[in-house]
Amino acid sequence: MTTLAAAPVAIQTRDLTRRYGATLALDRLNLTVNRGDLFGFIGSNGAGKTTTLRILSTFLTPSSGTAEVLGHDIVQGADAVRRVIGYMPDFFGVYKDMEVEEYLDFFGACYRIPAAQRAKVIDDVLELVGLTEKKGALIGALSRGMQQRLGLARVLVHDPQLLLLDEPASGLDPRARIEVMEILRELRRLGKTIIISSHILSELETICNRVCIIEKGRLIYTGPVQGVRAQMSPGAVFWVRVGSGLAEAVKLLQACPEVAEVTPVEQQLKVTLAGASGDPSLIAETLVRGGAKLLELREDEMTLEEVFLRVTRGETQ
Amino acid sequence: MTVWFLLMRELRAHARRAFTHWARVFVAGALSLGGVWLAADLVALPGRGGALFQRIHCLLYCAAWLLVPLAASDCLSRERREGTLMLLFLTPMPPAALALAKIGAHTVQLAIALLAGVPVLMIPVLLGGIHWRSVAWLALVLMNVACWSLGLTLAASSVSRSGPRALALAVLLEGAAFVLFPWIFGALLGVNSLVTWQQGYSQASYDFFTGFSLLATPAPDFAAFVQWAFPPAHVLHTAATMTVISVSVFVLSVIFAGQCLRRNWREAPTSRLAGKMKQALCRPILGKTWLRHWMRRLLERNPPGWLERRQWSGRLIIWTWLAVVGSVYGFLLSNWQLHARLAFVDQVMVGLLLVSLATVAAGSFRRERETGVLELLLVSPLQVRQIIHGRLRGIWGQFLPATGMLLGIWMYLASAWTTGSRPGGPAVGSFLVSYAILPVVGLYFSLQCRSYLMAWVLTLGGGLWLPDLLAGLGELFWPFALEPKINDLLVALLQVSLAGVLYRRLHRKLERRQFPVLRNAR
Numbered sequence: 066m067t068t069l070a071a072a073p074v075a076i077q078t079r080d081l082t083r084r085y086g087a088t089l090a091l092d093r094l095n096l097t098v099n100r101g102d103l104f105g106f107i108g109s110n111g112a113g114k115t116t117t118l119r120i121l122s123t124f125l126t127p128s129s130g131t132a133e134v135l136g137h138d139i140v141q142g143a144d145a146v147r148r149v150i151g152y153m154p155d156f157f158g159v160y161k162d163m164e165v166e167e168y169l170d171f172f173g174a175c176y177r178i179p180a181a182q183r184a185k186v187i188d189d190v191l192e193l194v195g196l197t198e199k200k201g202a203l204i205g206a207l208s209r210g211m212q213q214r215l216g217l218a219r220v221l222v223h224d225p226q227l228l229l230l231d232e233p234a235s236g237l238d239p240r241a242r243i244e245v246m247e248i249l250r251e252l253r254r255l256g257k258t259i260i261i262s263s264h265i266l267s268e269l270e271t272i273c274n275r276v277c278i279i280e281k282g283r284l285i286y287t288g289p290v291q292g293v294r295a296q297m298s299p300g301a302v303f304w305v306r307v308g309s310g311l312a313e314a315v316k317l318l319q320a321c322p323e324v325a326e327v328t329p330v331e332q333q334l335k336v337t338l339a340g341a342s343g344d345p346s347l348i349a350e351t352l353v354r355g356g357a358k359l360l361e362l363r364e365d366e367m368t369l370e371e372v373f374l375r376v377t378r379g380e381t382q
Numbered sequence: 383m384t385v386w387f388l389l390m391r392e393l394r395a396h397a398r399r400a401f402t403h404w405a406r407v408f409v410a411g412a413l414s415l416g417g418v419w420l421a422a423d424l425v426a427l428p429g430r431g432g433a434l435f436q437r438i439h440c441l442l443y444c445a446a447w448l449l450v451p452l453a454a455s456d457c458l459s460r461e462r463r464e465g466t467l468m469l470l471f472l473t474p475m476p477p478a479a480l481a482l483a484k485i486g487a488h489t490v491q492l493a494i495a496l497l498a499g500v501p502v503l504m505i506p507v508l509l510g511g512i513h514w515r516s517v518a519w520l521a522l523v524l525m526n527v528a529c530w531s532l533g534l535t536l537a538a539s540s541v542s543r544s545g546p547r548a549l550a551l552a553v554l555l556e557g558a559a560f561v562l563f564p565w566i567f568g569a570l571l572g573v574n575s576l577v578t579w580q581q582g583y584s585q586a587s588y589d590f591f592t593g594f595s596l597l598a599t600p601a602p603d604f605a606a607f608v609q610w611a612f613p614p615a616h617v618l619h620t621a622a623t624m625t626v627i628s629v630s631v632f633v634l635s636v637i638f639a640g641q642c643l644r645r646n647w648r649e650a651p652t653s654r655l656a657g658k659m660k661q662a663l664c665r666p667i668l669g670k671t672w673l674r675h676w677m678r679r680l681l682e683r684n685p686p687g688w689l690e691r692r693q694w695s696g697r698l699i700i701w702t703w704l705a706v707v708g709s710v711y712g713f714l715l716s717n718w719q720l721h722a723r724l725a726f727v728d729q730v731m732v733g734l735l736l737v738s739l740a741t742v743a744a745g746s747f748r749r750e751r752e753t754g755v756l757e758l759l760l761v762s763p764l765q766v767r768q769i770i771h772g773r774l775r776g777i778w779g780q781f782l783p784a785t786g787m788l789l790g791i792w793m794y795l796a797s798a799w800t801t802g803s804r805p806g807g808p809a810v811g812s813f814l815v816s817y818a819i820l821p822v823v824g825l826y827f828s829l830q831c832r833s834y835l836m837a838w839v840l841t842l843g844g845g846l847w848l849p850d851l852l853a854g855l856g857e858l859f860w861p862f863a864l865e866p867k868i869n870d871l872l873v874a875l876l877q878v879s880l881a882g883v884l885y886r887r888l889h890r891k892l893e894r895r896q897f898p899v900l901r902n903a904r
Contacts, residue, residue, distance in 0.1 A: 122761045125895060147763045158754040162693070174685045175762040180678065219758075 075100045075227055075258040076121060080130035083116050083282075090116040092282040093130065098260060098275070100226075103253045105273035105290075106262035107373055113282040114262040115155060118229045121260070122152035135227060148176075151220035155231040157212050158219075161205030165196060165215060168204060169222055176223035190218040194248055210241030217248060228252065230261045234268065246272050266369040276369070278376050285376050293372050301343035302365035305334040308358030317355035323347055335365065388475075388483030396487055401833050405453060405491075408839075409445070410498035416441050417502030431509030432516070436599060438506065439520050442499050443598045446524055447560055449495055450531035451538070451552035452835055454488035458539040458639065459548040462646070471647045478640030485536045485636065492528055516600065522621060523597050529628035530559045533635030540639035540646075545834045546745060561590065566627060568593030570620045571612070664694040686759065686769045687776030690746065696780060699742065703784030707731065711791050724795070732813050735784060736820060740845060743777050743824020744837040751829070751899065766892045770825065770885070777821040785817055815874040819881035820845045826884040829897045844884075849876035 076098040083091040091113045098104045108114045119125040121134055123143040131138060137145040159168060166187055173183040191197045194214040199207060207215065213233060220228055230249075234242045246268055249259055253272075263269050269276060270290055277287035286293050307314045311329060318327045318336055324347075326337040336348055345362060352359050367375075396402045417438055458481065461467040470480055506512055538552035568589030666673050681688040690696055714720050714727060750756035759769055792810060823845040824837070831837035853873045891897055 124757060124761050144763060144765075147761055150761075152758075152761045154754060154757060156754045158758045160749075160753060160755065167692075171681065171685060171688070172758070172762070174681045174688075175759065175764050177763060180682055 073100060074098070074133075075102065076132065076134055076260070078117075078121075078130065078132040081117070081120065081127050081132050082129045083113075083120060083125065084128045090282055091120070091127075094279070094282070094284050096277060096284065096287060098258065100258050101253070101256060102258055102260075102275050103249065103273050104258070104260045105266075105269035105276035106260055106279070107266060107269065107276055107369070108262070108279040112279045114279060115231055116282075117279070118152070118231050118260065118262060119154075122150060122229050123147055124152070148223070149225055150227045150229060151223070151225035153216050153220045153228070153230045153233055155235070157216055159204045159212060159215065161203070163204050164200075165191070165202055165204060165207070166200045168215065169218060172219050173222050178223060186222060186224075190221045193221065193251070194218045195244065208241075210237050210244070213237060213241065213245060214248070217245070221252075226256075226258060228257055228259045228261075230259065232262055232264070234263055234265055242268065266373055270369040278373065280376060290369065293369070301338040301345070303336045303338070303345050303348060304361070304363050304365055305336055305348060305352070305359070306332065306361035307334070307352065308360055310357060313355070314352060314357045317351055317357060318348065321347070321351045324351075385479045385483050385486065388480060389486045392483055392487035393490060396491060401836055402491070404836070406495065406498070409449065409495040413441065413445065413499045414502055417499070417505065431506030432511040434509065435503070435506040435512050435516060435520075436601070438499065438502055439516075439523075440599045442496060442520065442524060443527060445499075446492070446496065446527040447531055447556055450488070450492060450528070451535045451549060451556050452839070453491060453495075454485065454532065454535045455539050455549040455552040456545040456833075456835065457484045457488060458536070458643065459542050459545055462543045463545070467643065467647050471643075476640065477643040477647075478636055481536055481540065481636050481639040481643060484539075485532050485639075488535075489528065489532055492532070496524060519600060522625065526597075526625060526628040527563070529632040530563055531556055533632035534559055536639045537635045537642075540642035543646075546741070549835065563628075564593030564597050565590040566593070567597055567620070567624050570623055571596075571616075664698075666697075684772040684775055686764070686772030687779065689750070689755075690742075690773060690776030691779065699738070699780050700783055703735065703738070703781065704787060707784050707787045707791070728792075731788065735781065735788070736813075736816050736846065737842065739777070739781050739817065739820045740824055740841040741838060742780060743821040744828050744841040745834055746773055746777060746821075746825050747828040748834060748837070751897065754899075756897075760892065760895065766889055769892065770888060773825060774821050777824070778817075781817070809870055812870050812874060815877050816846060819877045822881040822885050822888070826888040829888060829891060832898050844880060845877065849873045849880060852876055 074097055076096065078094050078096045081091055081094040081096070082089070094113070094117060096117075106114050106117070116125065120127050121132060121139065123139055123146050126140055131140075133139070134146045135149050137149070139146055163171070169187045169190065170183055173186060174180075178186060187200075188197070191200055194217050196211060196214055196218060199211060204212065204215065217230075217233065220230070233249075234245050237245065242265065249261065250272055253259060261269065261273070273290060275288060276290055276293060278285040278293065305314070305318075311332065311334070314334060315327050315329060318324050318334065323339055323343065324336060325339040326335075328335040338344075338347070345364065349359055349362055458467070461470070461484075467480075471477070534555040535552045538555055539548045542548040542551060565586065568591070571589075571592060677688065677692065680691060710727060710731065714724060747756060750759065760766070764772075789810070820841065824841040827837040827840045827844070831840065850873055853869055853876060856872065857869070
C-alpha cells in the first residue's frame, strides 16, 4: 500500500463491478483520478454514477474488482478511506428540527474532531459556504439551496482531501447552482480533489478539468474535456459564412475531394472535412480561389451535452 | 364513483404490501389458536356449543377493537408524510371521499380478518346449542364495533402526520370508546330495575357492566336470556338505536377527517399558538447550563446515542417515567390499605415500562433511515459496532433512571417487609433480562421493517411473547412440570439467545447495507 503523501493518484479502480441481484450496475470500471482534479462524472440515470460514488465512499462494497482511494483500499482500508473523504449523497440527509450549528457539531463529533476545535471549524466551513448568518437557524427553515450548501459544509467539517459529490446542484435555481459551482472552484483552489456527478453538463464543462462518461455501468470515455470532443466528433466540422452566392460556394466546396459534406443552414454552410484532423485553410483556399467572398470561418465545437447525447444514443463505440 | 376508484386503488396498494399478507396470516393464526385455546377446557359434548360460542364472541369483540387502530391508524398520516395527499387534493376530489376510500379499504381488511374466525365459529355450531339469534347478535355487535373503531381511527389518523402519534391517539380514542360504547348501550337498555345485585354500584358503572356483558360476553343461552329479560320489541328498538348511533359516529368521523384533511393538506407551518405552547412546555427552564453541559458530554462520548436523547420527547420519557414510578409507589406506600395491591401494581409497571421501551426501540433507526442520515453515519469513521452500541446505550439511558428507581423501591420493600417475604414480589431477574434485550430486538426490527407498527409488534412479540411461548411449548414435551424459577430461567435464556442472534444479524445487515431505504431522494 502506498503512503498518502506519495500517492499522485487520488482514485484508482480496477475492473470495479457491482451487481444488484441479476442487474449489473457497474461493469469492470477502470478509472483514474489524479490529485487536485475536479473530475466530472457524466452518465444518464441508472448509468452507475451513484453506485460508483457509493462504492468509493465505502458505503457499498464491490462485487468484484478493487479500488484505491488516496492509497487506501476501499475494502481493506475502509476506515482510513472514511477519514480522508467527504461524501455528499444525492439527498440532503438532514434533521429538519436541528439547528445548523448543532447539525455540524454532531457530524464533527462523529468524525472525532476535538470539542475545542469544533466551534472554529464550524465557523470556517459556514463562512466558506456562505451560511454564517444562518448558524442558529433551524434546518427545516432553510431554502433548498441553503440546505445544499449545508450539505457541503457537512462534507467539509473534517477537512477531507477528496470530495465525492453526487448531484450537488440538482434541483437548485440558477443562482444557487452558480454559488455551488463557485464554492467548488474555491475548494479546488484549496487543493481538494473533487469528483462531481451532475446532469448539468454545461456547468461541468466550465469547472471540470477532466471528465468521464459512463453508460450502462461501462466506461465510455475518461480524460480531458477537450479530448472528449475530439474523440466523439465524427470529423472536423466548420461553419462558413460567405458574402453572397451561397449556392456557388456549396458547389465549390462539394467539388473539393477533402470535403465530406456541405450543408447550408440558414445563411451559413456547415462543412465537414473527411479526416478528423482536417485543415481549415483548405476551405478558405477553395472559396477564395473560386471567387467567393469569405466573411467567417470557425470551427464547430461540440458541447459536452452534444457529446453526451451522441454517447447515450449509441452513436459512438 | 370517485370513492369506488380510490377504494380499488387502496385495495390494490394493500394487496402489494407484505405487511397485509403477514397481518392476515398473523390474525388468522391468532384467532385459530385463540379458538383452540378457548375450546381446550370445554368438554366437546353435544349442546355445549353455546359456552364456546360465548368465548369466541368475546375474542372477536376484543379483536375488532384491537386490530383496527393497529392496522389503520397510519392510513392518512402516511399520505401526509409521503407528500401524496397534496397530489390527491390537487384533483377535484372531495376530502371526505378520500377519507371514506381510505377507511373503506381498511373495512374490507377488517372483514377479511374477522372472516378468519369463521372456521373457528364452525366448531360451536357443529357442537350445537346455538340459536340463530346469537349469530345475528354477534354480527350486529361486530358491525357496531367496526363503525366505532374505524371511525375513530380515521379521525386520529387525519389529525397527526407522524405514524406513532396517530397510533397513540387512535389507541387513546379506542380506549375511551371501549368504555363509552357499552355504557351507552347499557343506558339505552335501562334495565336497572330488573335486577337487584347492583346495590353499591353507581348507575353509570352498572350501565357499563350491563352493556359490556351483553355486548362482549353474552350468555350462552343468549336468545332465551333476552326473551326472558326484555320485551323483544325493546331489544330490537335498543339495538336499532345503538346501530344508528354507531353509524352516526362513523359518518361524523369521516366528515371530521375530511375537514381535518382540508385544513391540513397544505402543510401550513405551525400556528403561533402551537409554537408558543411548544416553547413554553418543551424548552428547558431550570438547569439549562447543566443540561447543555450534559448533552455536550453525551455528544462527545456517544454521538449515535445523543441523537436519541437530544429531542424534548427523549427527555420527556425520562422525566415522565420517573414521575410515574415515584408518584404511583409513593401513593401506594402512603396508604397501607393498598399494600395488598403492590404485586398487581408491580406487574403493571413492569409491563408498561417494557412496552414503552419496545415502543422507543422499534422506532430507533427509523428517523435515520427516513432522512438518509444512516447512510452518512455509515460512511463516517464510526464503526458499525459503535453505532449499534451507541444507540443501545441511548435507549437504555432513557429508561435507566426509572428502572433504577423501580429497583430501589423493590429493594426497599423487600427489606422493609417484616412479616415474612413480600407476597407476590416482582420477578426482578426476568424484568432485567427483558430490559436488556428489548432494545436489541427493537433496534433490529427498526432497521428491518418498513412499517413502524410491524417493528413494534415484532419487538414485543419477539422479545417478550415468543420466548414465553417457546418455553410453554417446551413444557408440553417435558416429562415433568418445571418449577416457575426454572421456567423463568428458560425464558430468560431464550430471550438472551434471540437477542444474540438478532444482534449478529443487525451487525451484518448494517455492514452489508442490507436494509430497506425509506427516504425519498430530495
